[in-house]
Amino acid sequence: xxxxxxxxxxxxxxxxxxxxxxxxxxxxxxxxxxxxxxxxxxxxxxxxxxxxxxxxxxxxxxxxxxxxxxxxxxxxxxxxxxxxxxxxxxxxxxxxxxxxxxxxxxxxxxxxxxxxxxxxxxxxxxxxxxxxxxxxxxxxxxxxxxxxxxxxxxxxxxxxxxxxxxxxxxxxxxxxxxxxxxxxxxxxxxxxxxxxxxxxxxxxxxxxxxxxxxxxxxxxxxxxxxxxxxxxxxxxxxxxxxxxxxxxxxxxxxxxxxxxxxxxxxxxxxxxxxxxxxxxxxxxxxxxxxxxxxxxxxxxxxxxxxxxxxxxxxxxxxxxxxxxxxxxxxxxxxxxxxxxxxxxxxxxxxxxxxxxxxxxxxxxxxxxxxxxxxxxxxxxx
Amino acid sequence: xxxxxxxxxxxxxxxxxxxxxxxxxxxxxxxxxxxxxxxxxxxxxxxxxxxxxxxxxxxxxxxxxxxxxxxxxxxxxxxxxxxxxxxxxxxxxxxxxxxxxxxxxxxxxxxxxxxxxxxxxxxxxxxxxxxxxxxxxxxxxxxxxxxxxxxxxxxxxxxxxxxxxxxxxxxxxxxxxxxxxxxxxxxxxxxxxxxxxxxxxxxxxxxxxxxxxxxxxxxxxxxxxxxxxxxxxxxxxxxxxxxxxxxxxxxxxxxxxxx
Numbered sequence: 092x093x094x095x096x097x098x099x100x101x102x103x104x105x106x107x108x109x110x111x112x113x114x115x116x117x118x119x120x121x122x123x124x125x126x127x128x129x130x131x132x133x134x135x136x137x138x139x140x141x142x143x144x145x146x147x148x149x150x151x152x153x154x155x156x157x158x159x160x161x162x163x164x165x166x167x168x169x170x171x172x173x174x175x176x177x178x179x180x181x182x183x184x185x186x187x188x189x190x191x192x193x194x195x196x197x198x199x200x201x202x203x204x205x206x207x208x209x210x211x212x213x214x215x216x217x218x219x220x221x222x223x224x225x226x227x228x229x230x231x232x233x234x235x236x237x238x239x240x241x242x243x244x245x246x247x248x249x250x251x252x253x254x255x256x257x258x259x260x261x262x263x264x265x266x267x268x269x270x271x272x273x274x275x276x277x278x279x280x281x282x283x284x285x286x287x288x289x290x291x292x293x294x295x296x297x298x299x300x301x302x303x304x305x306x307x308x309x310x311x312x313x314x315x316x317x318x319x320x321x322x323x324x325x326x327x328x329x330x331x332x333x334x335x336x337x338x339x340x341x342x343x344x345x346x347x348x349x350x351x352x353x354x355x356x357x358x359x360x361x362x363x364x365x366x367x368x369x370x371x372x373x374x375x376x377x378x379x380x381x382x383x384x385x386x387x388x389x390x391x392x393x394x395x396x397x398x399x400x401x402x403x404x405x406x407x408x409x410x411x412x413x414x415x416x417x418x419x420x421x422x423x424x425x426x427x428x429x430x431x432x433x434x435x436x437x438x439x440x441x442x443x444x445x446x447x448x449x450x451x452x453x454x455x456x457x458x459x460x461x462x463x464x465x466x467x468x469x470x471x472x
Numbered sequence: 473x474x475x476x477x478x479x480x481x482x483x484x485x486x487x488x489x490x491x492x493x494x495x496x497x498x499x500x501x502x503x504x505x506x507x508x509x510x511x512x513x514x515x516x517x518x519x520x521x522x523x524x525x526x527x528x529x530x531x532x533x534x535x536x537x538x539x540x541x542x543x544x545x546x547x548x549x550x551x552x553x554x555x556x557x558x559x560x561x562x563x564x565x566x567x568x569x570x571x572x573x574x575x576x577x578x579x580x581x582x583x584x585x586x587x588x589x590x591x592x593x594x595x596x597x598x599x600x601x602x603x604x605x606x607x608x609x610x611x612x613x614x615x616x617x618x619x620x621x622x623x624x625x626x627x628x629x630x631x632x633x634x635x636x637x638x639x640x641x642x643x644x645x646x647x648x649x650x651x652x653x654x655x656x657x658x659x660x661x662x663x664x665x666x667x668x669x670x671x672x673x674x675x676x677x678x679x680x681x682x683x684x685x686x687x688x689x690x691x692x693x694x695x696x697x698x699x700x701x702x703x704x705x706x707x708x709x710x711x712x713x714x715x716x717x718x719x720x721x722x723x724x725x726x727x728x729x730x731x
Contacts, residue, residue, distance in 0.1 A: 123634065124556065124581075124584065124586075124587075124633050124634055125553060125556055125557065127584075127586045127587070131586045131587065131588075132588075135588070158634035159595055159598060159599070159634050160581075160587060160591070160595060160633075160634060163587075163591045163594045163595045163598070164587070164591055166594065167590055167591055167594060182665075185665065189598055189601070189602065190594070190598060192601065193594070193597045193598040193601045194597055194601060194607040195597065195607070196574060196593055196596075196597055196607065196610055197607055197608055197610060197611060199611070431615070432569075432615060433569030433570060433613070433614070433615050434568075434569050434570055435569065435570035
């Protein structure tokens with residue numbers, strides 16, 4: 092666009108007098124979207140003032156360029172009707188005829204006064220709906236599992252192993268890093284305190300108990316929920332958007348058997364293994380830190396570990412891992428299958444999936460803590 | 473052709489994806505006011521060439537000038553103005569699924585930050601009316617629309633900023649015959665009304681015959697023929713013979729002779 096055609100504040104109109112003595116406003120330059128700059132509010136104001144003058148003649152034939160944006164600005168300045176005296180070129184005439192015919196935007200449906208109540212009710216119903224959906228999906232997967240027990244040649248081994256690799260093997264790095272660091276932090280904090288009381292060797296009890304029973308499983312489950320849960324939801328969601336899910340259905344391949352079941356079994360196997368790995372690395376981190384901090388020998392710590400931490404704690408941790416893994420996969424698949432074919436639903440679905448599965452993981456941990464409170468804890472004395 | 477003022481000039485353009493050569497030394501000039509159709513077999517790089525004109529894919533070599541400015545070497549401000557002056561209708565519509573029909577068309581106008589909301593409302597309803605979308609559909613989400621309606625709304629969005637250049641990627645793909653005919657008529661009337669230059673990629677022979685002033689045939693990494701359809705069909709390149717020589721091609725050409 093050449094610089095002389097853009098609108099500056101004064102050059103866009105010329106006020107002259109016609110032969111008959113009437114005031115005539117000639118618009119000049121370009122009235123186009125590209126030529127409008129931030130000076131548009133000023134022009135709009137001036138136009139509105141000019142439009143208020145009775146008997147003013149408007150001449151648009153002197154314009155170099157007019158587009159619909161320019162026409163709409165004029166149209167609004169005139170109060171959505173033509174001024175009495177208006178000169179137009181034929182193509183401008185056509186533009187204003189279009190503006191005259193254009194329909195107004197329909198009103199938004201009105202808001203209802205009990206909106207907060209109905210929103211709350213909707214939320215509650217949605218929660219129930221999700222719960223029912225998840226139970227139905229879990230039931231379907233159990234039925235599929237029973238069917239596969241009778242038809243072992245149809246078990247989707249390839250998908251299960253792919254799921255194991257993606258959710259298990261590929262998660263080893265991140266869980267190790269986080270586990271190791273948490274172990275160090277825990278060890279640094281407690282070893283100082285224990286040292287005060289001369290109870291240095293109890294660091295093994297504290298580290299072993301907390302890491303193997305609680306921290307290892309929880310860390311692993313929360314990391315996996317964020318990492319693999321979101322991936323599963325997004326994968327199923329995109330398959331919905333691209334109609335791949337429908338393609339599977341028409342081929343007679345049920346989603347639950349080919350997509351959901353392998354993920355649940357895969358994560359059910361992978362997460363206990365990751366729990367074991369995370370606990371081991373966290374314990375190592377803690378013991379290394381203890382050695383550096385208070386000079387506790389790692390060899391000694393490993394020797395007393397089996398006596399201080401009953402083996403039941405390890406089984407509890409692994410059991411938690413398995414239950415959490417299957418729950419995470421179930422939740423992720425449930426939200427994935429519910430995604431509607433649009434981008435916003437994909438984002439919202441993935442978010443809800445991760446939030447729900449992390450909440451579920453902590454809920455499961457609490458249930459385990461209450462249910463198994465008498466197992467694996469040795470009361471001294 | 474109504475004008476000899478060049479709108480798009482492509483010179484010495486090469487495209488490579490890895491070691492795979494798609495285009496080799498493409499030269500093409502598109503003039504103001506014409507409808508140019510790009511045709512070619514699947515994988516001949518029609519859509520890639522379109523994307524290069526849009527500034528989405530940078531060619532390996534060669535220059536693309538749009539409306540007198542370099543597409544890939546201009547200033548940021550110049551690029552922005554270029555984008556405002558061209559509208560694109562994507563093959564699947566590419567409507568923003570999170571926004572209503574109204575907001576989809578309003579988005580490019582709001583993004584300019586110059587027009588006030590009332591003017592935008594006026595313009596959006598005007599553009600929707602222009603492409604034949606009833607006002608009651610304005611509040612709907614794209615997921616609630618049929619295929620033909622999506623194309624219309626996408627066209628309204630492409631026209632929102634009053635572009636001089638309109639790019640159409642398979643404008644009638646996925647529409648039934650009656651709808652594609654209506655869509656072709658719509659594009660033809662809009663082109664006259666808005667003085668558009670139209671560049672389209674199409675496979676559809678009827679659309680091609682009904683709309684195109686000139687056709688550029690892409691095959692074997694080159695433009696093998698360029699000109700009005702009667703000049704194209706006498707070319708004896710195997711792709712052109714197969715494209716126009718089949719039953720469908722002959723039917724479409726008969727329609728051209730009749731008109």
